[in-house]
Amino acid sequence: MTDLTRTSLVLRGGRLLDPGQGLDRPGDLLIEAGRIAAIGAAGTLSGEEVFQASGLVVCPGFIDLHCHLREPGFEEKETIATGTAAAAAGGFTTLCCMPNTEPPIDRAAVVEYVLKMARIEGMVRVLPIGCITLGRKGEQLTEMADLAQAGAVAFSDDGSPVASARLMRSALEYSSMLGVPVIDHCQDPSLSQGAVVHEGWVSTALGLKGEPAAAEEVMVERDLALAELTGGWVHIAHVSTAGSVERIRRAKARGVRVTAEVTPHHLTLTHEWVAGRASLPGVEAWNGWSLFPYDTSTKVNPPLRTVEDTRALLEGLRDGTIDAIATDHAPHDTPSKLCEYDDAAFGISGLETALGLLLTLVHSGQMDLGLLVQKLTAGPARLLGTRNEEQGTGRGQGQGSGFRVQGSGEGQGSRFRSQGSPEDRGTALDSRPSTLDSRLSTLAPGAPADIAIFDPEQTWVVDPFRMASKGKNTPLAGLTLRGRVVATIYGGSMVYRCG
Amino acid sequence: MANRISVADLAAPSETFRPHVLDLDDFSRREVELVFEATDAMKEVLGREIKKVPALRGKTLVNLFYEASTRTRVSFELAAKNLSADVVNIATSTSSVAKGESLLDTIRTLQALGADMIVMRHPQAGAPYLVARHVKSCVLNAGDGWHAHPSQALLDLYTMRERLGNLDGIKVVIVGDILHSRVAHSNIWGLSTVGARVVLCAPPTLLPFGFGREDFPLPAVEVDHNLDRAIQGADVVMALRIQKERHTEGLLPDLREYVRLYQIDGTRLARARPHALLMHPGPVNEGIELASDVTTCAQSVIQDQVTNGVAVRMALLYLLAGGGGEEA
Helix, strand or coil, X not given: CECCCCCEEEEEEEEEEEHHHCEEEEEEEEEECCEEEEEECCCCCCCCEEEECCCCEEEECEEEEEECCCCCCCCCCCCHHXXXXXXXXXXXXXXXXXXXXXXXXXXXXXXXXXXXXHHHHCCCEEEECECCEHHHCCCCECCHHHHHHHCCCCEECCCCCCCCHHHHHHHHHHHHCCCCCEEECCCCHHHHCCCCEECCHHHHHHCCCXXXXXXHHHHHHHHHHHHHHHCCCEEECCCCCHHHHHHHHHHHHCCCCEEEEECHHHHHCCHHHHHCCCCXXXXXXXXXXXXXXXXXXXXXXXXXXXXXXHHHHHHHHHCCCCCEECCXXXXXXXXXXXXXXXXXXXXXXXCCCHHHHHHXXXXXXXXXXXXXXXXXXXXXXXXXXXXXXXXCCCCCCCCCCCCCCCCCCCCCCCCCCCCCCCCCCCCCCCCCCCCCCCCCCCCCCCCECCEEXXXXXXXXXXXXXXXXXXXXXXXXXXXXXXXXXXXXXXXXXXXXXXC | CCCCCXXXXXXXXXXXXXXXXXXXXXXXXHHHHHHHHHHXXXXXXXXXXXXXXXXXXXXXXXXXXXXCCCHHHHHHHHHHHHCCCEEEEEEHHHCHHHHXXXXXXXXXXXXXXXXXXXXXXXXXXXXXXXXXXXXXXXXXXXXXXXXXXXXXXXXHHHHHXXXXXXXXXXXXEEECCCCCCHHHHHXXXXXXXXXXXXXXXXXXXXXXXXXXXXXXXXXXXXXXXXXXXXXXXXXXXXXCCCCCCHHHHXXXXXXXXXXXXXXXXXXXXXXXXXXXXXXXXXXXXECCCECCCCCCCCCECHHHHHHHHHHHHHHHHHHHHHHCCCCC
């Protein structure tokens, strides 16, 4: 690991790709004192150190709006140290971590603990998400203002939906004065109870209990109605069905404050994987690689759906219905997965395979590389309330402030901003001075040097036991992927270097 | 019968068999016939005064049952003993499972203790696949959740073949709680493999997703919610046990309406073909899925199913032992 905060580095001759500011051309990028100092034509910039980037893509570090770092409480599955190392290996420089820890992130002290651990052990920026309800029990709202003030960038009871519509209404109303979204894991509990896979031909063939697409769609529809009622901002986590995409699309069109994310696995894998019938976009040769039926690494919540759903999700990304790609990185220890399918924990360890998996969509011609990078950088950055959009894509209608950003690496104190959207009613808290540059995930000069450098062509074999994450639970184990992160720079420091 | 395997052949099966029997969804027609031929030979053994052959002498079979079962467990036990295997029965309440030992720990222990074959019944679908992946022993699925019960389906197929001869093109109506029935699942795959025409008859709430639709890689079956219509011209009527508590899950209004719509009684059975067989995997809820007078009627082959179960399981164990890659 090279500390570049006191020196200068030139990334030479890479493809500089920053869809957030419409940048896509070969060139040099100069990093000085932990920040992006300049970009220029190839061979024109010089620094104390040079990184040869020809043939590589140089883009803003990825932002993951949705991951599970498991600390505190489940350190056997992941820690902030290992989770952020996995992030660095995957090209991510900012992680929003979900609050289903033990204790859950339902009070300011836990936010502070996570931020402290991230400062001590973290390889990349960690932005905690606070609970909507105390203990994630769905009964009583958390002290949202306190959580936000401590650094929570959003609220979610992820892993569980907010079952009570009344409470969800309150959460949306109350949080709207803080300018941060409520992230809902949309799933009607009465329809999903006991389900472990998508309800489809695979659930029938394997005799496993299926969750119908409607279990998600019912809850998405409810949340959209409540967001419309309250003017609150709902963010739909890990959208997995075509019907959800269509509902969100229509709601956005009528001005509902809704944003949405999709995971790499829901974009590319299908429920056939559970039956041992693996396929990937554009991948023809499997070289004898196969999966056993009932492989618990395919068990994830929401479940892997149909190929029609994957197409609809992709279309949702293309037309802006879905704002961001988020990994829902859900690491587990081996005993949690080495058991009967019904008993296995839900989740895929996804930070380190995200790019390689997503690039199957690019290599198969279904997605433009620029769009892919946009959904990993400027897309989520916009939801975090960063100012990148001033240089690039306009703010979507109906959005107020972003997930409020406080840098764990640099941040002291918290920072509240009211942004200029007409319907934004401002925050309940006074603005506070901040030392953090609000620009995240951009190659604009002056921004923190958070950079992912990847080779879109390099093939590599997914080996869980070489992954930085403690979670070895990936259905891609043994598979050859094309496209790999070569280096990751966070705040000017090289936090990952392949090989 | 011309192609019956003689007892002399029992020492070495002429064709290789699979290492495990987990489901019928990957059985070829030839494999089903191989089981039939071996079953014919086993029935011949069972007709002798001394119903015992040494085919599995020195082999240890473990009956590992995570769910209560009488007929299947006893059937496997008798089958194994008729083939001279040593049999150990493990029920969950008396093993370390009750102490919280994981399935794989249990299985690895059994393997280390020398189990050559593991017959397992488990409440969760796919559990035998997990075991088969991690042990060298042969694994025979004796029922996993809602998923599969291959030996039951094979004995059902064998019983149909014994009574009807050719299975190609026969009409089999499966009536009742198909959603929760591993017996129905395995029969659907097995029957479609041998070319039978399968009609599923149940209320929509008791049918698994996707059957009767052509856009899924599931066996081609017909679905008819009307029993009086579905049963017409049937060669086989297979009733399934209905769990009395299904209505508490909201899947049925009550048993009264179920009985009215789906109980097989004499009148309904008369709409099937005259030679039609009445089958049931047992245990029967008399007066619910079957009217009490039909259980023992001339068309009922429910007892044949039980008897044939031993022979079919002998055949499976014998084929597994020969095809499992041990000494030639």
